[in-house]
Structures are given as structure tokens and as C-alpha cells.
Amino acid sequence: MKILKDLYNILMPRRCVVCQGILEPHEQYICTACSIQLPRYPLKSIEDNEPLRKVWDFAPVQYGATLLYYRPQSDYHKMITDIKYRGGEQLGIKLGQWAAMEMAHWQLAEKIDVIVPVPSDSKRENKRGYNQAELIARGLGNAMQRPVETFLERSKTGTSQTKLGKRERRENATGRYEACIPQSWRGKHILLVDDVLTTGATIGNCAQTLLDEDSQATISIFTLAYDG
Numbered sequence: 001m002k003i004l005k006d007l008y009n010i011l012m013p014r015r016c017v018v019c020q021g022i023l024e025p026h027e028q029y030i031c032t033a034c035s036i037q038l039p040r041y042p043l044k045s046i047e048d049n050e051p052l053r054k055v056w057d058f059a060p061v062q063y064g065a066t067l068l069y070y071r072p073q074s075d076y077h078k079m080i081t082d083i084k085y086r087g088g089e090q091l092g093i094k095l096g097q098w099a100a101m102e103m104a105h106w107q108l109a110e111k112i113d114v115i116v117p118v119p120s121d122s123k124r125e126n127k128r129g130y131n132q133a134e135l136i137a138r139g140l141g142n143a144m145q146r147p148v149e150t151f152l153e154r155s156k157t158g159t160s161q162t163k164l165g166k167r168e169r170r171e172n173a174t175g176r177y178e179a180c181i182p183q184s185w186r187g188k189h190i191l192l193v194d195d196v197l198t199t200g201a202t203i204g205n206c207a208q209t210l211l212d213e214d215s216q217a218t219i220s221i222f223t224l225a226y227d228g
Contacts, residue, residue: 017082017091018075029091030079039069039076041226046106051197051226058204059211062189063220065106067099070196070225080195080225083132092132095224096139096193103222109144112220113188118206119152119177136224137193146191151181151213152206177206179213187216197223 014023016031023031030038043049043065052064071077079095082088100109117133134148141148155178190210194203207219 017078017088029094034076039071039074040102041066041069043067043106046108046220050228051200051223052221054197054200054228055204055207055221056200058200059207059219061192061204061207061219061221063108063111065103065108065221066197066223066226067102068225070227072227083135083195089130089135092130092135093139093142096136096141097143098139099136099222099224100140100143108191108220108222109146111189112144112146112191114185115141115144115146115148115191115193116151116210117148118192118194118203119150119154121154133194136195140191140193140222149185151185151190151210152177152179154178177209179209181210181214181217186214189218189220192219192221194221194223196225196227197221198227 014027015021016023016027016034017029018034019031021031021033023029041051046052046063046065049064049066051066052061055061055064068076070080079088079091083092083095115137117131117137120131120133134150137148140146155176192203192207192210194206197203203221203223207221210217210219
């Protein structure tokens with residue numbers, strides 16, 4: 001079996017999702033050089049920061065955190081597109097776990113009770129077989145030892161946010177979500193999770209939908225990247 005595995009690794013070597021270089025045996029998904037150069041967002045506070053202030057336009061969320069700057073022209077853009085469009089399920093979970101460890105000094109795990117992913121469009125989710133926000137949420141949940149629940153769903157199919165401008169994103173996200181929070185989870189602190197925050201419209205409308213369903217809930221947000 002080892003011979004077959006070695007042969008497979010020679011013929012089909014594991015490659016870094018950023019630079020496409022061959023990974024060393026101890027590396028997973030991203031090579032060491034690319035890991036060092038990740039475009040980390042310089043988060044100085046989870047109580048007041050630029051991504052959080054954008055979401056405040058839509059909902060009164062408590063805390064906000066993001067890990068990376070999102071730049072479409074950057075090679076690191078491939079990490080997001082791999083999760084969204086190229087079957088990167090395990091990569092999504094791994095990035096969520098890694099993000100939780102990177103953010104441990106903010107003690108988000110101690111502040112929240114449950115993690116909720118932003119829902120994706122059902123047609124796109126059926127096509128790719130998963131919701132990328134849920135993968136990130138599962139990785140966070142594993143590392144933070146917090147449950148992941150799906151309290152939100154899309155109420156209607158709309159235009160994808162990907163190709164819309166900022167104004168269109170705001171209008172497109174309004175009224176697209178419905179929430180159902182079981183009695184046992186009411187009044188809890190929810191961490192709402194998405195992959196990329198741009199205008200704050202999507203995650204902000206999701207946050208307000210949860211608050212409309214449960215006015216005693218506390219909502220905080222986490223996104224893997226910020227496109228600001």
C-alpha cells in the first residue's frame with residue numbers, strides 16, 4: 001500500500017492552493033511560504049472596526065472579526081474560489097479551524113453560545129453540494145467547541161451578489177432571509193459566519209432577521225475575509 005501511495009504522490013502531488021507549488025509532507029493546502037505572506041487583516045478590536053461598522057448600517061451586532069483582506073487580483077483569491085466553486089470542502093473546514101486558532105486571543109469562543117452560517121442559494125448549494133459559509137462555521141465550531149446550527153434560510157432566490165455593485169448588493173440582500181430559532185436557543189449569543197464581507201448587506205440583513213425572530217438574542221459576526 002505504501003508503494004502505491006508513494007507512486008500516487010509522485011504522479012499526483014498535493015499542491016498549494018495559492019502558488020500551486022508542491023506541498024511538503026507536513027504541509028496542508030497552503031505551503032509555508034504562502035502561509036507567512038497571507039494578507040491578514042490588522043484587527044485591533046472586535047468591538048469597533050471597519051467591517052463591523054459596515055454591518056452596523058444594517059443591524060446592531062455586538063462583536064465583529066475578520067481574518068484576511070480579500071483582493072480579487074491576488075493569488076490568495078484562489079483560496080476563496082476553491083471553497084466556493086471547486087469542491088474545496090475540506091479546505092473550507094480547515095480554514096475555519098485555522099481562523100479560530102489565529103483569533104483565539106480575542107476569546108470569541110468564551111463570548112458566544114452557538115455558530116450560525118449565512119445560508120446560500122439553494123440552487124447553487126445543490127450544484128456544489130455544500131454551503132461554503134457552513135464549512136467555515138464547522139471549522140470554527142470544531143476549534144471553538146461550539147455547536148453549529150442552521151437557524152436561517154433563504155426566503156427567495158435572487159441574483160448572485162458576486163457580480164453586483166455595492167448599491168445593488170444592499171438592495172439585493174434585503175428581505176431575502178427567514179429565521180427559525182428553537183426555544184432552547186432563544187436569548188443566546190449567536191456568532192453569524194460568512195466567507196467574504198463587502199458592503200455588510202448580506203450578513204447584516206441575516207443578523208437583523210435573527211433579531212426580528214428573537215429580540216433577546218445577541219449577534220456577533222465573523223467572516224473569513226473582508227473586501228474593503
